[in-house]
Amino acid sequence: MIDKLEAAFNYHQQALGLRQERHKVLASNIANADTPNYKARDMDFAGELKKAVEHGRSSGGGLSLARTSAGHLGGQGFAPTSQNLLYRVPDQPSLDGNTVDMDRERTQFADNSVRYQAALTILNSRIQGLKNAMQPE
Amino acid sequence: MSMFSVFDIAGSAMSAQSQRMNVTASNLANADSVAGPDGEAYRAKQVLFEARNQGAHGIGGVGVRSVVEDTSPMRMEYRPEHPLANDDGYVTMPNVEPVHEMVNMISASRSYQANVEVMNTSKQMMLKTLTLGEG
Numbered sequence: 001m002i003d004k005l006e007a008a009f010n011y012h013q014q015a016l017g018l019r020q021e022r023h024k025v026l027a028s029n030i031a032n033a034d035t036p037n038y039k040a041r042d043m044d045f046a047g048e049l050k051k052a053v054e055h056g057r058s059s060g061g062g063l064s065l066a067r068t069s070a071g072h073l074g075g076q077g078f079a080p081t082s083q084n085l086l087y088r089v090p091d092q093p094s095l096d097g098n099t100v101d102m103d104r105e106r107t108q109f110a111d112n113s114v115r116y117q118a119a120l121t122i123l124n125s126r127i128q129g130l131k132n133a134m135q136p137e
Numbered sequence: 138m139s140m141f142s143v144f145d146i147a148g149s150a151m152s153a154q155s156q157r158m159n160v161t162a163s164n165l166a167n168a169d170s171v172a173g174p175d176g177e178a179y180r181a182k183q184v185l186f187e188a189r190n191q192g193a194h195g196i197g198g199v200g201v202r203s204v205v206e207d208t209s210p211m212r213m214e215y216r217p218e219h220p221l222a223n224d225d226g227y228v229t230m231p232n233v234e235p236v237h238e239m240v241n242m243i244s245a246s247r248s249y250q251a252n253v254e255v256m257n258t259s260k261q262m263m264l265k266t267l268t269l270g271e272g
Contacts, residue, residue, distance in 0.1 A: 031150030035186040
């Protein structure tokens with residue numbers, strides 16, 4: 001029962017998590033639009049999502065806890081999925097080495113946030129559907 | 138929740154851009170200051186940005202590394218009647234370029250606006266996330 005619930009939510013949950021990661025990356029690009037030598041980053045969203053759904057987010061060498069004593073137990077932290085962020089190829093390189101293209105970043109930012117809300121809406125309606133199915137009627 | 142770091146990122150950019158705006162305002166205001174507290178003519182200042190708080194993936198905000206003085210030569214103006222004129226009758230004027238400053242100002246305000254938008258969008262996304270599963 002519980003694993004079925006998890007399976008019902010898993011895909012969109014992963015998508016939501018990745019959208020949030022990407023949101024942060026794009027926000028960082030916009031924040032550094034005037035920083036010399038800053039290179040704009042982004043992720044291959046489809047590829048990352050596929051990986052996350054197939055293997056789960058914590059696999060693939062996530063953050064490991066530092067052990068300061070031999071008696072400590074090892075642990076695996078929540079992995080920041082976007083371990084392989086890519087660099088954007090600039091259309092018009094600027095003289096100061098900065099590769100942020102504001103138009104592109106803002107378009108991607110708007111696109112990402114709308115898709116985030118879409119994933120949220122789908123997740124919400126799925127929860128509603130399951131809730132309705134569980135109603136005694 | 139790591140979404141909160143978006144606010145840090147956008148906030149750091151907003152404060153950096155507003156410092157840049159401050160420096161620009163100071164330059165424009167002092168475009169004709171022939172004598173400062175040290176007796177020298179005002180020198181234009183520029184803000185140097187650097188990427189900040191970068192985690193393992195190079196994602197982070199921006200900060201002001203330092204405010205440097207413009208090293209370009211001072212403007213010399215021929216005004217023999219001026220009390221600060223040198224023996225040849227030239228007064229040392231600030232090396233402020235009003236055109237550069239205006240361009241800087243527009244760029245800073247646009248970047249500031251972009252970051253405000255990032256912040257607003259993030260806020261809406263988070264508020265919407267909080268209502269997940271409700272209703």
